[in-house]
Amino acid sequence: MDWDKLRIFHAVADAGSLTHAGERLNLSQSAVSRQIRGLEEQLNTNLFHRHARGLILTEQGELLFDATSAMSKRVEAAGARIRDSEEEVFGELRVTTTTGFGTLWLAPRLSKLYEKYPELKVDLMLEERVLDLPMREADVAIRFKEPSQADLVRKRLMTVQMGLYSTPGYLKAAGTPERLEDLSAHRLICQNTNSDQVGAGLNLIQQLMLYDIKSLLTVNNYFGVLQGVLNDLGIGVLPDYLIQDFPDMVRVLPQITSADVPVFLAYPEELRQSQRVAAFKDFVQDEIIAYRKLARDS
Structure with a gap:
């Protein structure tokens, strides 16, 4: 042909x-x-x-x-x-991850990557849909479960948990719940149970809904949940990875948490020698190490 x-x-x-x-x-x-x-x-x-x-x-x-x-x-x-040079890092790198993680954790840290590799062009593809890496819909993925696709290099990065968070302003006005039953007197902010999200987060939300929540705000991603919390609208179900960047946030009912959610970085086997992928992987791993150290010291 x-x-x-x-x-x-x-x-x-x-x-x-x-x-x-x-x-x-x-x-x-x-x-x-x-x-x-x-x-x-x-x-x-x-x-x-x-x-x-x-x-x-x-x-x-x-x-x-x-x-x-x-x-x-x-x-x-x-x-x-x-195009990948043995010594230089340049060109386009397509990175896919969830809207929440991409906007709240990854994007704010990318300045460090650009400082080291100013000629790199990162295309962030933020969506809940799992893109097909072997078919080159993206070069690198950060996913909140172990990838099941074949021919992928996988690296476990960290573990995330979802918990309940609010602001001092909201809690001063509405009071701080001391028991799960007290949530019925508060507005809960969380992802819609019909939206794409990790199973552990969904399970936690479904458990909270059993406590006669009278006022509710649902959003289809964690970025929206965070904005509701920051604007003193209520108590939000949020992942713990963003709390370091919002130190004024208050943990509510700290004994209430989701199951552990593993976070993986993955890329196609054929990009194993890619300098761009290696640079991004090293950058993310360095940021994870810094994140863990800060969590231990706080």
């Missing part, structure tokens, strides 16, 4: 039109159209349904697009390995 035709097909399928694909490839619309017709003749099938608003892949086109997408990601991975 003609590699050049496959490259053009992939661009058309991704863009959804001959014109936009031509702009990306610096080719005329007619040239792109000829290549697609040639590929369809070679395969003896139609790859697109053509209509006034653009192009839609046929079933056969979907199969081919899946294959060219996998090829494209593999080529990107090979290019990333080739």
Whole structure:
């Protein structure tokens, strides 16, 4: 099969039109159209349904697009390995983690990484969905459970627990609960039980809901929960990794905590020699060591 035709097909399928694909490839619309017709003749099938608003892949086109997408990601991975210098760290590094951890713990610490490697370009991809590392949806992941995908290098970073936290201002106004039953007189701020979150956090929230919580604020990530707590709205269910950065926060009912949640750093086996990945891994591990030391000393 003609590699050049496959490259053009992939661009058309991704863009959804001959014109936009031509702009990306610096080719005329007619040239792109000829290549697609040639590929369809070679395969003896139609790859697109053509209509006034653009192009839609046929079933056969979907199969081919899946294959060219996998090829494209593999080529990107090979290019990333080739570009990695043995002595320098530069270029793009795509890092995925949860919205809460990325915004509250990781992003505030990235200045130290940039100070050491000013030519590094970090693309933070913050979402609860687990991206496919072997298919190169991201280069590195920090996940709150051990990755199950094959062909990944895994490193356990630390353990996190969820607990109850509030502000001195809220507790002064509403009082400090001394028993779980006292929570019924307070507003609880937590993640929605239908939102994506670690199982240990969900289990803790479900247990708290058994105590006749009359006032409730739910958010779909820990960043939103934190903002509610900081604005004196109530008592929040939050992970302990962020408390060092908010020293005025008060632990409420300290005996109430979630099960341990392991935190892992993972990346594809094929990036084991990547200098960018190694630099990021070392940076995160150094920050974890500093985090643990501060926790012991406090």
